[in-house]
Amino acid sequence: xxxxxxxxxxxxxxxxxxxxxxxxxxPRHVAIIMDGNGRWAATRRLPRSAGHRAGIRPVRxxxxxxxxxxxxxxxxxxxxxxNWRRPPQEVGLLMQLFLEAIEREVDELSRNGVELRFxxxxxxxxxxxxxxMANAExxxxxxxxxxxxxxxxxGGRWDLVQAARRLARECAxxxxxxxxxxxxxxxxxxxxxxxxEPDLFIRTxxxxxxxxxxxxxxAYTELCFVDALWPEFSAEHLGAAFASFAAxxxxxxxxxxxxxxxxx
Ligand code: IPE
Ligand code: IPE
Ligand code: MG
Numbered sequence: 001x002x003x004x005x006x007x008x009x010x011x012x013x014x015x016x017x018x019x020x021x022x023x024x025x026x027p028r029h030v031a032i033i034m035d036g037n038g039r040w041a042a043t044r045r046l047p048r049s050a051g052h053r054a055g056i057r058p059v060r061x062x063x064x065x066x067x068x069x070x071x072x073x074x075x076x077x078x079x080x081x082x083n084w085r086r087p088p089q090e091v092g093l094l095m096q097l098f099l100e101a102i103e104r105e106v107d108e109l110s111r112n113g114v115e116l117r118f119x120x121x122x123x124x125x126x127x128x129x130x131x132x133m134a135n136a137e138x139x140x141x142x143x144x145x146x147x148x149x150x151x152x153x154x155g156g157r158w159d160l161v162q163a164a165r166r167l168a169r170e171c172a173x174x175x176x177x178x179x180x181x182x183x184x185x186x187x188x189x190x191x192x193x194x195x196x197e198p199d200l201f202i203r204t205x206x207x208x209x210x211x212x213x214x215x216x217x218x219a220y221t222e223l224c225f226v227d228a229l230w231p232e233f234s235a236e237h238l239g240a241a242f243a244s245f246a247a248x249x250x251x252x253x254x255x256x257x258x259x260x261x262x263x264x
Contacts, residue, residue, distance in 0.1 A: 031221065035205030035211075080211060116136050205230060222250065
């Protein structure tokens with residue numbers, strides 16, 4: 001798999017954070033809930049594990065497509081805080097698949113300039129997986145292509161709790177005044193604090209809910225729900241989501257006329 005290079009750097013766009021690189025009309029940050037593996041397997045009378053294995057191909061496709069289109073950050077929801085409630089056998093298989101996928105993919109991702117990062121409650125994961133995650137992050141750190149964020153044992157509520165604890169600790173240590181806590185500080189204390197907010201959210205599998213994904217960060221994200229199950233999610237589905245995004249007017253509370261007039 002060889003990715004085409006990111007397109008040339010665009011001038012910063014109004015409302016963006018830091019230097020924008022994604023071409024106009026292309027989301028800087030895409031966040032995906034990869035849902036529907038179990039149902040995909042059930043319709044084929046296969047075990048749920050077969051659905052999870054079949055879910056690897058669209059991950060590769062999404063990474064390649066996003067890199068090709070100039071997306072800066074792709075965040076994939078792989079395992080939620082609530083997914084621990086599943087049967088131990090399924091949880092075990094998913095953890096095994098994560099281990100194998102990291103081992104198998106990290107070299108190629110790195111060759112293609114991808115910087116890999118994991119978000120979630122790492123303390124809840126087995127030590128071997130934690131080590132491999134840390135190694136993969138270390139091996140790809142500083143790569144200048146797509147930033148690929150994989151959310152494992154992640155929950156939006158967990159993220160807010162860890163941010164609150166972090167800020168409370170700073171206050172208790174006398175490094176931060178409670179009055180100085182504002183939206184920017186809370187945002188910065190979250191797992192994605194140093195990255196631009198998601199512009200485009202995609203959920204496959206037909207359900208129209210957020211399932212405790214990036215609760216704070218999705219405040220102004222454009223939502224796109226796709227009926228296709230994750231294993232059948234294709235470049236065409238992704239292209240349709242990008243086209244839908246490009247056709248939307250993002251008003252951020254303003255009027256359409258204000259947005260059309262451009263920044264004053
Ligand atoms: C998404 O597919 C994968 C994970 C949540 C780990 P599901 O396993 O939720 O598939 P469905 O929703 O049961 O079809
Ligand atoms: C959301 O899917 C989590 C991931 C895709 C990792 P779920 O299948 O767990 O969501 P619910 O339980 O149907 O809301
Ligand atoms: Mg599901």
